[in-house]
Amino acid sequence: MPIALPPLTIFIVEDNTWYRELLAYRLGQNPEYHVRQFGTAQACLDHLHQSPERPDLVTLDYSLPDGQGDEVLKRLRVPLPTVPIVVISAQEDVSTAVGLLRQGAYDYLVKDEETADRLWHIVHNVRQQVGLQRENELLREQIGQKYDPTHAILGESPQIRSIWTLIDKAARTNITVSVSGETGTGKELVARAIHYRSERRNQPFVAVNVAAIPRELIESELFGHEKGAFTGAISRRIGRFEEAHGGTLFLDEIADLDPNLQAKLLRVLQEREVSRVGGGKPIAFDARLMVATHRDLAEQVQQGLFREDLYYRLMGLPIKLPPLRERGQDILLLAENFLRKFCLLNHLPALGFSTEARHKLLQYAFPGNVRELKAVVELAAVLAEGDTVRPQDLSLRNAALGYASESAGNETLREQVAGIVQRYLDAHHGNILQVAQLLQIGKSTIYRMIQNHEVRVR
Numbered sequence: 001m002p003i004a005l006p007p008l009t010i011f012i013v014e015d016n017t018w019y020r021e022l023l024a025y026r027l028g029q030n031p032e033y034h035v036r037q038f039g040t041a042q043a044c045l046d047h048l049h050q051s052p053e054r055p056d057l058v059t060l061d062y063s064l065p066d067g068q069g070d071e072v073l074k075r076l077r078v079p080l081p082t083v084p085i086v087v088i089s090a091q092e093d094v095s096t097a098v099g100l101l102r103q104g105a106y107d108y109l110v111k112d113e114e115t116a117d118r119l120w121h122i123v124h125n126v127r128q129q130v131g132l133q134r135e136n137e138l139l140r141e142q143i144g145q146k147y148d149p150t151h152a153i154l155g156e157s158p159q160i161r162s163i164w165t166l167i168d169k170a171a172r173t174n175i176t177v178s179v180s181g182e183t184g185t186g187k188e189l190v191a192r193a194i195h196y197r198s199e200r201r202n203q204p205f206v207a208v209n210v211a212a213i214p215r216e217l218i219e220s221e222l223f224g225h226e227k228g229a230f231t232g233a234i235s236r237r238i239g240r241f242e243e244a245h246g247g248t249l250f251l252d253e254i255a256d257l258d259p260n261l262q263a264k265l266l267r268v269l270q271e272r273e274v275s276r277v278g279g280g281k282p283i284a285f286d287a288r289l290m291v292a293t294h295r296d297l298a299e300q301v302q303q304g305l306f307r308e309d310l311y312y313r314l315m316g317l318p319i320k321l322p323p324l325r326e327r328g329q330d331i332l333l334l335a336e337n338f339l340r341k342f343c344l345l346n347h348l349p350a351l352g353f354s355t356e357a358r359h360k361l362l363q364y365a366f367p368g369n370v371r372e373l374k375a376v377v378e379l380a381a382v383l384a385e386g387d388t389v390r391p392q393d394l395s396l397r398n399a400a401l402g403y404a405s406e407s408a409g410n411e412t413l414r415e416q417v418a419g420i421v422q423r424y425l426d427a428h429h430g431n432i433l434q435v436a437q438l439l440q441i442g443k444s445t446i447y448r449m450i451q452n453h454e455v456r457v458r
């Protein structure tokens with residue numbers, strides 16, 4: 001299925017105001033084209049220098065007051081090495097055209113009454129190409145993310161580099177892996193990375209959060225049950241251990257497993273067989289086991305809350321993930337990555353962080369670690385004005401995150417933000433200016449949400 005294309009940004013560099021307006025008007029007829037106009041080459045270069053916004057296509061007048069086509073083309077190629085640049089000239093001159101094309105111009109057009117239409121076709125073609133390229137990038141990113149820890153588990157800190165090494169080592173054998181670390185540090189991500197690097201990569205990866213399943217259901221969830229095993233067991237059910245056959249079983253929050261099930265798990269690991277609740281013959285268990293916990297399992301053993309024999313069985317290769325606040329500049333690297341991806345997936349123009357916003361991120365402790373950073377960055381992308389994320393867009397206090405927890409669990413961040421804005425609009429009789437002031441967001445953000453049918457003025 002083709003992906004929805006983000007708007008195409010076009011820079012028009014042309015000193016003749018009338019002609020520039022004409023091109024902008026023609027291209028602007030497609031609402032998916034964002035046109036930005038510049039009267040000189042320098043104005044365009046200054047913009048490229050000061051803003052993270054990058055065009056998908058540039059039209060360049062051959063004779064500008066501050067430079068000739070070939071020379072300006074060369075200067076534009078520095079910040080825009082691969083962006084198509086269409087040169088538009090008042091005169092038809094074959095040798096100039098050939099020279100420009102050799103220099104990497106995308107096309108050469110002569111100004112006449114058909115230029116705007118020809119440009120329209122060129123832009124249409126570029127749009128198709130950009131679409132294919134983005135689709136490719138997205139697919140490559142998805143595959144890369146799945147298999148390569150250096151793509152999936154971002155970071156450049158020494159702590160993360162040593163985690164990559166451990167992942168590679170773990171992936172070479174079937175050793176049980178126990179991942180520990182605070183909430184949101186990426187424990188499940190590490191487990192997945194090991195699975196997708198291992199020989200079991202084409203078999204299932206089954207993740208079970210032990211703490212999330214009610215006590216009375218967990219046994220049948222893990223081991224399955226036979227029909228009639230208990231009231232309500234109206235048909236046979238395959239357990240997660242069986243489901244993971246040939247692949248990997250990831251038991252998250254293992255410290256929360258109740259003592260009875262700890263004993264049963266120990267038996268399964270010793271005998272490499274599982275039995276469904278309610279009988280039947282034992283079934284061979286062939287899955288690689290990985291476990292995770294945010295608690296200190298050794299301490300749980302000391303306190304008598306976790307079986308010591310099971311602890312030694314499960315420990316295998318321990319991988320301890322560092323909290324985000326101890327990973328220094330990784331905070332910025334992750335933040336930029338989340339911002340880029342969010343903009344790409346939501347068809348927003350590219351955004352960057354202001355210097356003050358970076359400081360604010362670096363000063364915060366991130367108790368929710370990477371998960372919290374991701375949520376904060378995605379919300380900031382929605383709230384940002386223009387092309388920059390400012391400190392006030394970063395909702396680092398609990399108050400702002402409190403809104404999120406009020407909402408239904410499955411909503412996306414974007415839906416949650418829309419929900420907040422809608423509530424304010426309703427409460428203030430659709431007064432956009434007032435709502436923008438109260439929420440400290442720009443009016444244009446609200447207009448954009450109305451245009452995208454995310455909120456309504458009722």
Ligand SMILES: Nc1ncnc2c1ncn2[C@@H]1O[C@H](COP(=O)(O)OP(=O)(O)OP(=O)(O)O)[C@@H](O)[C@H]1O
Pocket residue numbers: 152153154155181182183184185186187188189190252294334370371374
């Ligand atoms: N190093 C990283 N690079 C990119 N994304 C990361 C990284 N670490 C974590 N994430 C992202 O952060 C989020 C939380 O990660 P994950 O669910 O693996 O954490 P966890 O430690 O298992 O959390 P919990 O303790 O709550 O189960 C996910 O969206 C994950 O993709």
